[in-house]
Amino acid sequence: MSEALASHALIIVGAGHAGGRAALTLREEGYAGRLILIGDEPHLPYERPPLSKGVLQGTADLAGCSLCDSVRLAELGIEHIAGNPVTHLDPQHHRLQLNDGQWLPYAGLLLATGGRARRLPQEQAHVLYLRTHDEALALRSALQPGTRLVVVGGGFIGLEVAATARGLGCEVTVLEAGPRLAGRVLPPVISQALLELHRQHGVDVRLNVTLESIQADAVLLADGQRLPCDRVVVGIGMQPNVELATAAGLDVGQGIRVDAQLRTSAPDIYAAGDVCEFRLGGLYQRQETWRNAEAQGRHAALSLLGREAPFEALPGFWSDQYDWGLQTVGVITPLTVSRTLPDGGLLLFYLDADRHLQGACGWARGNSVAKDIKLCERLISARLPLDIASLANPELSLKQLLRG
Ligand SMILES: Cc1cc2nc3c(=O)[nH]c(=O)nc-3n(C[C@H](O)[C@H](O)[C@H](O)COP(=O)(O)OP(=O)(O)OC[C@H]3O[C@@H](n4cnc5c(N)ncnc54)[C@H](O)[C@@H]3O)c2cc1C
Known part of the structure; x- marks a missing residue:
């Protein structure tokens, strides 16, 4: 951050999951300067997974999906501008314009504009x-x-x-x-x-x-x-909200392109969440998942603070349908081992040529698969060569495999 800009705010455009998480992380990490979170929706930042589940059933409400309440935002000194979209981005002069016409200068900017239903x-x-x-x-x-x-x-x-x-x-x-x-x-x-x-x-x-x-x-x-x-x-997919970035001349492919630190082609602008196109396994891609919004929101906040670590979180998602749950972690590879679970569910393990676990997909009644997927995550990090027959054997717990 240059000295001339140091008095300006850090600004987050998009008060959804990734944007909200980034704002909270900035304060948790000790950033004490001016912090502005701008959204076009009239609500506090919220998580979307309950929308197709509890909110639609009538068992969850907006307060239950929100990342924090307005009292907490005020306590943290996060200025939340709601219902007032950013309409123009001027990277050359480090400023942006809101729908009501006002211009705001920034010292660092995060674009977390998500997407809309196609x-x-x-x-x-x-x-x-x-x-x-x-x-x-x-x-x-x-x-x-x-x-x-x-x-x-x-x-x-x-x-x-x-x-x-x-x-x-x-x-x-x-x-x-x-x-x-x-x-x-x-x-x-x-x-x-x-x-x-x-x-x-x-x-x-x-x-x-x-x-x-x-x-x-x-x-x-x-x-x-x-x-x-x-x-x-x-429900035919979503369209990433890239228009602001495209008009500002940032590098945009299927999403706003970023480097390993989630920095866009403009050095003081970062992107995170559904709108962010980043390299995973050498290929540019976007992830439209809760886990990615959470991890990239956090990571972009750290990048805005000048911590130069690369973004390396494992991808993953879940879905709940009736009384069944689906969960995945990591990446799919051609070498697949399947384990049948006692309730008729399935665990699929994806291995590389050295039999190191690269990914897993679980399908089971209730939320029971979450525990297995957590253990798979630990197996991926452990990088142990795994025995195929043991993986397929439901009698052998994943904890035992972790112990080697
Ligand atoms: C119904 C539904 C169910 C889901 N279920 C699951 C699930 O079970 N598991 C899972 O892993 N993932 C699920 N997801 C995906 C997950 O919710 C998204 O990946 C996540 O919300 C992405 O967060 P984000 O912050 O990138 O985008 P969003 O949450 O979309 O936030 C972006 C915000 O930016 C705003 N914005 C856009 N342009 C501007 C602008 N110019 N100015 C100001 N604000 C702007 C948008 O209106 C929005 O409020 C679900 C998504 C939906 C819609």
């Missing part, structure tokens, strides 16, 4: 999306017992909405364009388990289907079928 070209009142808390509330009021719901997209958001909607007594159809559910991120055996689970719960899941059009009271498929419905939820 939308169909035509807006229709009965077609809903799910990215924000307000969208979750709109969807919740639409899901009444007996509502005929068509979910477009068999990815995580679509499937979690389908599971919750069944719990609320809706009739649910899921339309997936690909040959399997969540096929972009899950191995075929878990996609199949998900398919069976949803069908057992009475969801009409259709694979390899092409949407032709959405009418006021039905969805039309390319093969001529007409599916009568009351509501449609579209």
